[in-house]
Amino acid sequence: MATILVVDDELGIRALLSEILADEGHTIELAENAAQARACRERLRPDLVLLDIWMPDVDGITLLKEWGATSMLTMPVIMMSGHGTIDTAVEATKFGAMAFLEKPITLQKLLRAVEQGLAKPASRGAGQANSAHPDATENSLTVEAAMTGGAMLPTAPMALGPQAEQSFDLDRPLREARDAFEKSYFEFHLAQENGSMTRVAEKTGLERTHLYRKLKQLGVDLSRNKRGSVM
Numbered sequence: 001m002a003t004i005l006v007v008d009d010e011l012g013i014r015a016l017l018s019e020i021l022a023d024e025g026h027t028i029e030l031a032e033n034a035a036q037a038r039a040c041r042e043r044l045r046p047d048l049v050l051l052d053i054w055m056p057d058v059d060g061i062t063l064l065k066e067w068g069a070t071s072m073l074t075m076p077v078i079m080m081s082g083h084g085t086i087d088t089a090v091e092a093t094k095f096g097a098m099a100f101l102e103k104p105i106t107l108q109k110l111l112r113a114v115e116q117g118l119a120k121p122a123s124r125g126a127g128q129a130n131s132a133h134p135d136a137t138e139n140s141l142t143v144e145a146a147m148t149g150g151a152m153l154p155t156a157p158m159a160l161g162p163q164a165e166q167s168f169d170l171d172r173p174l175r176e177a178r179d180a181f182e183k184s185y186f187e188f189h190l191a192q193e194n195g196s197m198t199r200v201a202e203k204t205g206l207e208r209t210h211l212y213r214k215l216k217q218l219g220v221d222l223s224r225n226k227r228g229s230v231m
Contacts, residue, residue: 001025002047002118007037007063008080009055012174013103017050019178020110034058041067046075048117051097053081053088061091068096076117080105107181108188183218186211190220 004026006017011032018028029044031037034057040046053060060079067073079092082103089100098120099113186200193199201208215222 001027003027003029003044004114005029005031005037005040005044005046005049007031007034007049007055007060008052009033010052012177013052015174016177016181017110020107020181021114024111024114026114034060034063037063041072048075048114049077050101050114051077051079053079053092054083061095064092064097065095076120078113078117107185179218182214183220186215186218186220190222195222 001024004021006014006021006028007030008014008017009032014030014032018030022028029040029046031040033055037049037051041049051060051064058066060081064073064077064079067077073096076098077096078099078101079089079097080101080103081088092100098117101109101113186204189200189203193203197208197211201211204211206214
């Protein structure tokens with residue numbers, strides 16, 4: 001698994017992203033501003049960085065440019081913003097970001113972007129970022145395309161279950177946001193596995209009894225996907 005640095009000035013978002021990614025087996029380091037991010041980058045050499053754009057001291061784009069200009073952009077960087085536009089996405093990819101996530105971030109998009117980021121070689125500076133992502137200079141690059149490093153996604157919804165592209169409001173207490181994520185996560189896997197508790201337990205890495213208790217606690221409707229042979 002990877003070491004991921006999450007840089008965001010909002011405590012709730014840092015905590016939520018940390019918990020989600022830690023559940024995936026990653027080691028998570030947190031920073032709330034550019035100064036802490038610089039120190040973590042120097043000390044840990046993370047495998048990937050999730051970097052918020054709007055921060056009170058130095059914004060994420062400026063920090064990204066700084067890393068690129070000093071040959072410190074040796075890891076993939078995924079930018080995050082609650083005020084994303086096409087121009088913002090283009091600027092982020094132009095200066096070396098491999099992806100752009102618009103808040104509120106869906107669970108599937110977060111995990112997909114992280115997986116793709118860890119699978120790609122890191123940029124070595126803004127100059128190489130432009131050649132790696134030629135679409136970054138095109139006006140047709142969308143926020144969704146920038147989220148995958150310039151690769152266009154299918155325009156039709158992916159057939160991955162009812163909760164695959166659900167959005168979540170992160171501006172609420174951590175427990176409520178976490179429960180919403182977890183409920184959607186388990187509903188998605190139940191739909192994928194046609195209600196098979198055994199396969200969902202294997203896929204999510206939970207013991208079946210623990211999984212059943214968790215689903216009841218979250219209020220997941222088990223009868224919707226229930227099959228007599230698996231319960």
